[in-house]
Amino acid sequence: MRIILLGAPGSGKGTQSEAIVKKYQVRHLSTGDMLRAEVAAGSPLGRQAKEIMEAGQLVSDAIVLGMIEQRLVNNDTRGFLLDGFPRTLVQAEALDALLTRLEQPLDVVLFFDVDYEEIMQRLLARNRSDDNEETIRKRLQVYEQETAPLRQYYDNKGLLRTVKGVGPIDEISTRIFQILEEFVPQTAKAG
Ligand code: B4P
Numbered sequence: 001m002r003i004i005l006l007g008a009p010g011s012g013k014g015t016q017s018e019a020i021v022k023k024y025q026v027r028h029l030s031t032g033d034m035l036r037a038e039v040a041a042g043s044p045l046g047r048q049a050k051e052i053m054e055a056g057q058l059v060s061d062a063i064v065l066g067m068i069e070q071r072l073v074n075n076d077t078r079g080f081l082l083d084g085f086p087r088t089l090v091q092a093e094a095l096d097a098l099l100t101r102l103e104q105p106l107d108v109v110l111f112f113d114v115d116y117e118e119i120m121q122r123l124l125a126r127n128r129s130d131d132n133e134e135t136i137r138k139r140l141q142v143y144e145q146e147t148a149p150l151r152q153y154y155d156n157k158g159l160l161r162t163v164k165g166v167g168p169i170d171e172i173s174t175r176i177f178q179i180l181e182e183f184v185p186q187t188a189k190a191g
Contacts, residue, residue, distance in 0.1 A: 001026055001079040001183050002104060004086070004159075006150055007112030009139045010119040010126075012165050012172065016112070017083045019173040024180065027075065030083040034067050035059060053130050056138030058146060061090045069098055079107075087147045092154075107183040109154040110176060112165035116140055 001024060005013040014030060021028045035053060038046030049059050058064075068085055086092040099105060119140065123131045130139070154160040161179050165172055 001081075001108075001180065001185070002099075002106050003080070003180070003183075004082045004106060004109040004154070005084070005112065006109055006147070006154070006160075007165060008114060008116070008119055008143045008147075009136070010123040011112035011114040012169070013083045013112060015169060016173060016176055017081055019169075020081055020176065020180070023177060024079075024184070026079045026081045028081050028083060029068065029071055029085070031059075031064050031067060031085040031087075032083070035064075054135065056130065056135040056142060058087055058142055061088055061094070064091060065094050068095070072098060072102065072104070075102075075104070086150065087143075089146075089149060089153065092150055106159055108161055108179065109150075109159045110179065111151055111154075111160055111162045113162050114165040118166055 003020070003026065005017065007013050014032065017028050017030065020026065035046070035049045039050045039053070040046070045063065049063070052059050064085060064087075068082075072080070082095075086095050120133070120136055123136050124133065151160060163172065163175050163179065
């Protein structure tokens with residue numbers, strides 16, 4: 001399966017990725033995790049990304065695309081789960097071109113529907129270095145401008161499915177699995 005998780009910061013993409021990967025063994029590709037790993041390693045890219053992330057801004061499309069492209073080109077047959085990518089129209093269009101070239105069409109884009117008040121509460125409770133109130137507001141603003149238009153983009157392609165992202169984590173996972181069952185390859189079901 002080839003899946004994208006789309007949603008505001010703190011809407012639960014990372015949280016639900018764990019459940020999806022456990023059930024379907026798809027390859028998890030989180031640009032947020034990749035960037036945090038670079039920051040932790042203190043690499044030149046990480047030093048550049050740290051300030052941007054802590055300001056609630058998006059890292060440049062070129063950097064993120066480079067990280068993703070490298071991994072998708074080397075992808076195996078398990079399929080993939082893109083978590084937090086694409087986040088801009090430029091990223092979405094570049095992904096389309098890449099997947100066309102690799103002959104790996106997307107199956108579904110899951111949009112996590114969570115209101116901003118709930119998101120603020122969740123992220124303030126988490127305490128990550130980019131989770132203070134000012135940064136969260138900035139991230140939500142950037143999300144609204146840059147990422148929210150991707151809902152329409154994928155809806156126009158007939159790929160968008162909306163998941164209510166509020167409530168107990170396992171109930172949200174169950175809602176997601178109900179949608180994903182439609183896309184499990186027949187060979188995997190038989191096995
Ligand atoms: P990400 O790592 O993608 O993080 P996120 O959007 O903040 O979180 P996510 O939606 O995964 O929420 P989570 O499950 O953790 O991005 C971080 C930064 O990296 C970005 O701001 C940007 O600077 C940069 N970046 C990443 N990708 C980029 C790209 N493509 N282009 C440019 N820049 C990029 O959940 C959040 C909290 O809620 C957790 O504490 C969790 O326990 C809790 N939670 C989850 N589900 C819940 C539920 N149902 N009920 C209650 N709490 C819940």
